[in-house]
Amino acid sequence: METRVLVIGAGITGVSVAEQLRRAGATVTLVDRVNPGDSQQTSFGNAGMIARAAIVPVSMPGLLKKIPKMLTDPNSPLFLKWRYLPKLLPWLIPFLRAGSSHKLKGIVSGLDSLTSDSVEQHLKLANGTTAEKFIKKGRFGVLYTNEKEFDDDNLGRQFKADYGYKYQELSRADILSLDPYISDRYNFATVFDDHAWITDPGQYLRTIFEYYIAKGGKFLKSEVKGIDNRAITLKNNAVLTADKIVIATGAWSNYLANKLGVNSKIESERGYHIFFKGATKVPPFPLMIADGKFIATPMRDGLRCAGVVEFGGLKAPESEAPVDLIRRKIKEVYPDLHFEKEKTWMGHRPSTPDSLPLIGPIDGYPDVICAFGSQHIGLTIGPKIGNLVSDLIFQKRTNFDLGPFEASRFN
Numbered sequence: 001m002e003t004r005v006l007v008i009g010a011g012i013t014g015v016s017v018a019e020q021l022r023r024a025g026a027t028v029t030l031v032d033r034v035n036p037g038d039s040q041q042t043s044f045g046n047a048g049m050i051a052r053a054a055i056v057p058v059s060m061p062g063l064l065k066k067i068p069k070m071l072t073d074p075n076s077p078l079f080l081k082w083r084y085l086p087k088l089l090p091w092l093i094p095f096l097r098a099g100s101s102h103k104l105k106g107i108v109s110g111l112d113s114l115t116s117d118s119v120e121q122h123l124k125l126a127n128g129t130t131a132e133k134f135i136k137k138g139r140f141g142v143l144y145t146n147e148k149e150f151d152d153d154n155l156g157r158q159f160k161a162d163y164g165y166k167y168q169e170l171s172r173a174d175i176l177s178l179d180p181y182i183s184d185r186y187n188f189a190t191v192f193d194d195h196a197w198i199t200d201p202g203q204y205l206r207t208i209f210e211y212y213i214a215k216g217g218k219f220l221k222s223e224v225k226g227i228d229n230r231a232i233t234l235k236n237n238a239v240l241t242a243d244k245i246v247i248a249t250g251a252w253s254n255y256l257a258n259k260l261g262v263n264s265k266i267e268s269e270r271g272y273h274i275f276f277k278g279a280t281k282v283p284p285f286p287l288m289i290a291d292g293k294f295i296a297t298p299m300r301d302g303l304r305c306a307g308v309v310e311f312g313g314l315k316a317p318e319s320e321a322p323v324d325l326i327r328r329k330i331k332e333v334y335p336d337l338h339f340e341k342e343k344t345w346m347g348h349r350p351s352t353p354d355s356l357p358l359i360g361p362i363d364g365y366p367d368v369i370c371a372f373g374s375q376h377i378g379l380t381i382g383p384k385i386g387n388l389v390s391d392l393i394f395q396k397r398t399n400f401d402l403g404p405f406e407a408s409r410f411n
Contacts, residue, residue, distance in 0.1 A: 002027055005393065006232055006240060008224050008256065009248035010036040011043035012205055012379050013371055016125060016386030017246050019212045021103045024390045029218040029240070031208075031232070036219075037206030038058035042250055042347040042378060044205070045273050047295035047306035049286055050196040051140065051380045052118045053165035055111040056156040056376060057355035058269075059099030078292035079322050081312035088311050091267040094353035094410070101355070104159075110356050110404035112163045114381040119196045131207040134300075140195040142288040143175070143333070144188040149290055157190065167192045185332050189287075197286050199300045201379060224249075227256050229365045244393050246369045249315060251348035253372040257358075258408075260365050264358055265410040266373055268314050268348040272322040273306035274330070275299070278340030292329035302339065303328050318346040351375040352410075359388055359405035369393065370407040 003026045007018045010032035018028045034040045070076040082090075119137065120364065126132045144150040157167065170189035175182055178189075198204045213219060220240075226233030231241045247256050251268040258264070273294075282298040289296060294307025310323045323344050331337060350373050352358065357373035371389050374381055391398050 003393065004242040004245065005029070005244045005246065006031060007246045007248060008032070008227075008232065008240040009250060009253075009372070010034075010209065010219070011041045011250055011383050012249065012382035013250070013374065014246070014248035015205060015209050015212065016382040017248055017371055017389045019125065019208060020082060020383075020386035020390040021393065022212060022215060024394055029220055029242070031222055031224060031234075031240075032213075032222045033221065033223040035206075035221065036209035039201040039202065039345065041205075042271075042349060043382075044202040045271070045306065045347040046201055046343040046379045047273070047286065048198040048201050048297045048299060048304065049140065049295060049378055050118050050122055050135075050198070051093045052115045052195055053140070053160050053192050054115055054377045054380060055108050055163060055165070056159055057098065057104065057107045057111065058351065059353070059355065061099055061101050061104070063099050064096050069211050074321075075291075075325065077308040077325060079308065079310035079319060080309070081319070081344065083315055084316070087313060088267065091265055091353055094265065097116065098354040100306065107354055107356060108159050108163070111377075113400065114357075115377065116163070118380045118384060119194065121387065122196065125208065125383040125386070131204050131210040131211070134199050134204040134207070135196055136199055137196045138285040139191050139193055140286050140288075141170075141178075141189050141191040141283075142290055143182070143186045144290045145185055146187060150188040153182060153290065160192075164398070165192060179283055179338065179359065181334055183333060183335050194321040195285075197297055198379065199298075224256065225265055227259055227368065229367050235269050244367050244369060244387055246371050250372055250378070251350040253350060253358075253370070257362070257370065260362050260368060261411070262358075262362055262370070262407055263410050264370070264373065264407070265353050266350050267311070269351045269375065270310040270312055271303055271347055271349050271376075272318075272326060273345045274309055274323060274326050275302055275304045275343045275345070276337070276339035276365050277302040277343070279303035280338045281334040281336065289329055289333055292325060294326055294329070296330060296333065303345065314348060318344075349375055349378070356404055357381070357385065358407045359385060360402050360407050363408045
């Protein structure tokens with residue numbers, strides 16, 4: 001019997017869900033207001049990391065004490081549009097509570113269940129398509145300016161070690177042997193094996209989407225304004241029906257989820273990147289610059305520096321300060337960096353207070369599946385979520401515990 005599925009949202013999560021469902025035998029229609037891989041999508045502008053060791057939640061013990069200084073320090077990677085603060089508070093308070101020590105173990109375990117096999121999940125998704133050429137396997141490193149900064153990250157490193165993500169500690173001499181162009185400002189580093197990155201995230205997504213279309217998948221370029229258990233209403237008032245509906249609209253998901261009684265507590269963590277086309281200095285593999293909270297990733301035709309966090313909602317224009325910070329900090333890493341052209345970008349990471357996505361059906365609406373809220377690791381776990389949603393819809397038995405990702409947990 002044919003299973004018809006509508007997938008709303010065509011970023012990396014939505015495209016992964018649609019393609020996994022198509023491979024499983026469903027008749028799938030993707031719906032989005034922009035084409036997959038478009039620069040308006042968050043999936044276009046990420047750091048490109050398949051970050052399998054990214055199991056440390058965004059909120060950690062002690063963060064509350066650091067926030068006031070971070071918001072007033074011009075060299076801090078945290079930014080806030082102050083007029084937005086009243087709207088942020090309903091998210092911010094549970095976010096800070098999620099960083100309490102008694103909650104951390106469960107959150108870390110949940111994240112590990114999504115990230116641990118992420119490299120394999122991407123290879124499986126791209127297998128047999130031309131998207132394979134954009135996956136680069138290798139290492140991932142974190143650069144620290146001094147021993148105190150290195151020690152401040154001990155809890156996160158301990159979590160990673162406890163879950164089997166082994167790393168090497170590098171001295172200044174080791175850093176120079178790795179990359180002789182890194183400035184003497186950075187004297188400590190950790191390096192993790194068995195990671196991967198995407199050398200052109202936008203084109204990677206477009207290529208997977210083109211494969212999906214070539215194999216019979218459907219796409220409708222439109223905006224969804226309404227949703228019911230087995231129907232959606234488009235902006236032009238057309239109504240589409242299906243057996244199952246998947247919400248995968250990232251930071252915009254709260255709009256649709258709320259219509260079905262779900263308080264998803266999704267907030268936009270606005271992230272920025274600068275792409276330095278023709279960069280004369282690039283690291284051998286992606287490096288997190290700890291004092292700037294961004295990742296410098298070697299990509300096709302240049303260097304992308306992506307990260308930082310700004311809270312300002314979905315509608316406010318881009319800010320100059322986050323881009324200026326990235327620009328200053330990368331020059332501290334590579335003082336002799338030169339390039340042909342610079343291009344900046346801003347996007348919206350869909351973040352929940354507990355750093356865990358919403359995956360699964362909505363109470364009272366069993367045929368509507370949530371698949372959003374992947375914060376900083378959307379690219380990393382998109383294919384895994386695609387598999388989980390496909391298994392849910394086809395009622396396949398798995399050993400995976402979806403409990404931590406329950407859609408109604410914030411209600």
